[in-house]
Amino acid sequence: MGHALCAALCDRGAVVQGYGRMPEDEKFRDPRVVWSNAVFSDLSALARAVEGQEIVFHLLSSSIPESSNRDPAEDLFANVFPTVKLLDLCRTGDVRKIVFASSGGTVYGIPATIPTPESAPTEPTSAYGINKLAIEKYLALYHRLHGLDYHVLRIANPYGPGQSPFKKQGVVASILYRALSGRALEIWGTGDVTRDFIHVDDVSQAFLDAVRYDGEHRIMNVGSGRGRTINDIVADVQDVLGMPSVEIVRKPARAADVPVSVLDTALIMRTTAWRPRVAWLDGLRNTAAWVRSTYEL
Amino acid sequence: MGHALCAALCDRGAVVQGYGRMPEDEKFRDPRVVWSNAVFSDLSALARAVEGQEIVFHLLSSSIPESSNRDPAEDLFANVFPTVKLLDLCRTGDVRKIVFASSGGTVYGIPATIPTPESAPTEPTSAYGINKLAIEKYLALYHRLHGLDYHVLRIANPYGPGQSPFKKQGVVASILYRALSGRALEIWGTGDVTRDFIHVDDVSQAFLDAVRYDGEHRIMNVGSGRGRTINDIVADVQDVLGMPSVEIVRKPARAADVPVSVLDTALIMRTTAWRPRVAWLDGLRNTAAWVRSTYEL
Structure with missing residues (x-):
């Protein structure tokens, strides 16, 4: 998501300073982006990166939901603590707005309502989700105390070009x-696990859009609003690639998985011009082309 | 609250290990309590204190709502981080249940509903409130992941014998x-600030009661369910002490204050035998006797 956003910003003429884990492979690096290859907890490097910036997009995380539960204290220290330090840098510097990538798939926990609206209870089942939720609350606090403008995007499951096929996150790639x-x-578990997939573009x-938005709603779901099971993806991939007889191996379900996660996107569609523009099968095709x-291959 | 709880436990024959800031003045120390006088972040002292314990009551906090907003990152590090470490100690040790003192006056933020039920939105206006809320979420996570039993009490504004008259918290004393x-x-502000006062007993x-409770509701408000303004307290104190003509000085309102905080206590009253037993004027009288x-004086 970060690299796609950097490219989209550069395309529109923005001067972009990247911070965090730089892609190891040179072919994934955008030469237009000045990059600080540092860990989040390196507060002096963070201060240098934030200096003079007008807008901060915060997408940095050291973990994924599953790994975050192995050591929640470490995960808190690696993610929430430096985020609050980042907010201190933003409010004392020239930053006008911070846009935060929260997680539509983890802040709600096991949802009582499908699709899940922003007003639903937030009961995360992972340290990752607790961290995202806590950061949302700190953003609201810094806005209240210091006037730092912010916007929270609770993003569904992103997919698309740039997604590594070799990590535990990123089932489509x-x-x-x-x-x-x-x-x-x-296929992990029965394949009935249901997610809301949204193209990285x-x-x-x-x-x-969040940079320009100045209405009253500061927390918005970003998703397709439609649920697809892992079995659906497998079937659609077979269709799109024209490979009807691929072998399928079943593996154990993952502990941090909630069974169903589909976001209600009525709010963002009602209050902004944003729509999911990339049709699912087109998205699968352009991701396949990128992987190839x-x-x- | 901690010292009153220690006394109540000792009265019932429990062997009590205290941890945290020991009272400086010897007259406030209970000789029946073995005390570890250590900061929360001293993890080896914490490990020694937890060892062999069956029930942990967590009431420790390094800050109050107002002070927590001065340095939210430090407040997070001093309170949430060691709490998650404490949960790790509890789950790997012999601890059967942890009972946590959350904050009915800060986790909800500016309440949309008065009195405020447990299901109300949680939008804290202080780092203190964010920390309490995050800890509630970690308790639920450790229960889910590791079966560690827990109970959360969202406590209103406590008052009673033992409350220092010299701190920023504790308006009654x-x-x-x-x-x-x-x-x-x-009187800070207009005196219309409304709180729900509950006696420390x-x-x-x-x-x-939380130790024995084994129902499905793990988060409960603890309060009188009734709102009283600062002006009410002043009038009732004048009545109880028979001092109708006390001088009153008005001071500026405090930033972290929410205007009204009154808890809906229907849940705890419906599902447990707990009731507020100490009538307000009796509570004022026994607090006055203790102060005197x-x-x-």
Whole structure:
């Protein structure tokens, strides 16, 4: 998401300072972005990166939901603590607004309502989700105390070009890569786990729109509003690639998974011009093309 | 609250290990309590204190709402981080249940509903409130992940014997002390700020009841359910002490104050035998007696 956003910003003429884990592989680096390759907790590097910036997009996280539960104290220290320090830097510096990538799939926990609106209870089942939620509350606090403007995007499951097929997050890229490279497809649990997939280009657009938004709603879901199961993805990937007889391997369910996560996107659609523009099968096709060209399949 | 709870536990035959800031003045120390006089962040001292314990009551905080906003990052580090470490100690040790003193006056923020039920939105206006809320979420997480039993009491404004008249928290003790010592009474703001005052003996009883409670509701408001303004307290103190003509000084309102905080206590009253037993004027009288005897007025 970060790299897609950087590219979208550069395309529009912004001067972009990146901060965090720089892509190891040179082919993923955008030469237009000045990059600080530092860990979040390096507060002096963070201060240098924030200096003179007008808008801060905060997408940095050291963990994913599953890994965050192994050591919640460390996860808190690595993510929430430096975020509050970042807010201190923003409020004392020239930053006009901070836009935060929260997590529509984890802040609600096991949702009582599907699709889930922003007003639903927030009962995270992972340290990752608790951290995202706590950061939302600190943003509201700094706005109240110091007038620092902010916007929170509770983003559904992003997919699209740039998503690594080799990490535990990113089921779409993983399934595409395995299918395209002739490997068996892996399904965690029964395959009925349901997620709301949103194309990374739509996510980038939501970040850009958030900068200009000045209404009263500061927390917005960003998703397709539609649920798809892992079994759906496998079937659609087979269709799109024209590979009807791919081998499927079933693996154990993951502990941090909530069974269903689909976001209610009525608020962002009612109050802004943002819409999900990339149709699902088109998104699968352009992600497949990116996987194919990137990994020389 | 901690010292009253220790006394109530000792009265019932419990072996009590205290941890945190020991009272500086010897007259406030209970000889029945073994005390570890350590800061929360001293994790090896914390480990020694938790070892072999069956029930942990967590009432420790390094700040009050107002002071917490001066340095939210430090407040997070001093309170939430060691709490998560404490949960790690509890789950790997013999601890059966942890009972947490959350804050009915700060987790909700500016309440949309008065009196405020547990299901109300939680939008704290202080780092203190954010910390309390985050800790509630970590308790739920550790229960889910590791089966550590817990109970959260969202406590209203406690008052009663033992409350220092000299701190920024504790308006009842402060007003009583000033009246009894012939000083002018201080009112912050217009005096219309409304709070839900609950006697410390009732709070102790709620902690004791929480140990035995094994129903499905893990977060409960603890309060009188009735709002009283600062002006009400001043009038009632004048009545109880028989001092109709005390001088009153008005001071500026405090930034972290929410205008009204009154808790809806229907849940705890419906699901447990707990009731507020100490009538307000009786509570004022026994607090006055304690202030008089303690400070030799």
